[in-house]
Amino acid sequence: MEHIFYILPLIAVCICVSYAGEMTFELPDNEKQCFYEMIDKDVECTLEFQVITGGHYDVDMELTDPYGKSLYKDVKKQYDSYTWTTDSKGVYKFCFSNEFSTFTHKVVYFDLEVGDEDPLAKKEGGDAHATAMTMLESSAVNTHDQLETILDLQTHHKLRESQGRAHAENLNERVLLWSIGQTAVILIIGIGQVLVLRSFFTDKRRGP
Numbered sequence: 001m002e003h004i005f006y007i008l009p010l011i012a013v014c015i016c017v018s019y020a021g022e023m024t025f026e027l028p029d030n031e032k033q034c035f036y037e038m039i040d041k042d043v044e045c046t047l048e049f050q051v052i053t054g055g056h057y058d059v060d061m062e063l064t065d066p067y068g069k070s071l072y073k074d075v076k077k078q079y080d081s082y083t084w085t086t087d088s089k090g091v092y093k094f095c096f097s098n099e100f101s102t103f104t105h106k107v108v109y110f111d112l113e114v115g116d117e118d119p120l121a122k123k124e125g126g127d128a129h130a131t132a133m134t135m136l137e138s139s140a141v142n143t144h145d146q147l148e149t150i151l152d153l154q155t156h157h158k159l160r161e162s163q164g165r166a167h168a169e170n171l172n173e174r175v176l177l178w179s180i181g182q183t184a185v186i187l188i189i190g191i192g193q194v195l196v197l198r199s200f201f202t203d204k205r206r207g208p
Contacts, residue, residue: 021112022155024052027059027098028105034095039114041089046113047072049096050079050159053166054106060097066090076100107166109159 027033039045051057058076065071065088072082086092098106 021114022110024107024109026105027054027096027108029101029103030099032095032097032099034093035110035112036091036093037112037114038091039086039089041086043086043115044083045086045092045115046081046083047094047110048079048081048113049077049108049110050163051077052107052109052159052162054098055101055104057106057163059106059108060100061094062097063092063094065092111155 023035025033047063049059049061051059056076057078060075061072061077061080062070062074063072063082063084065086067088067090071084074080094110094112096108096110098104
């Protein structure tokens with residue numbers, strides 16, 4: 001029974017996943033949106049973004065350090081991932097721009113990972129585990145890693161599904177409009193032909 005109470009906290013830690021660095025937002029046309037993050041020095045960070053819907057699925061993106069130096073910049077990008085190590089402590093800014101688009105708004109997803117994750121197994125005082133992990137602890141750690149991998153795969157699958165659904169809905173709307181246009185043209189041509197044929201068989205009144 002004691003082993004059960006010992007493993008429950010580990011399982012709880014495995015299940016708890018933070019979404020603090022993820023966001024999906026709408027970027028209107030002719031607009032630019034920036035986000036800010038306070039990061040310590042010598043921290044490895046990864047910024048990943050992807051355009052889900054809108055236009056040609058592209059945005060301009062720029063990342064700058066606390067002193068305004070550009071660390072990453074690219075234009076009309078559909079998706080990308082950038083990893084860097086901070087040189088100084090401060091507020092890092094990353095901006096997404098849709099200023100080149102005149103009427104199409106975009107939906108953008110980004111994921112900012114700051115630093116490495118703390119070890120799963122901890123002592124009560126906060127120090128790393130000093131003894132060798134038991135098989136139960138090793139299984140919990142492996143399960144935790146696998147859950148993180150599954151979560152990442154599910155997120156990317158969800159993004160691809162959303163992008164595909166938006167493309168399919170847009171295509172369906174265009175096909176519907178094209179079909180309505182064709183129907184209208186066929187009706188107009190049919191009515192025109194009937195009127196022309198009718199005029200051929202209509203007696204014209206002759207003058208005196």
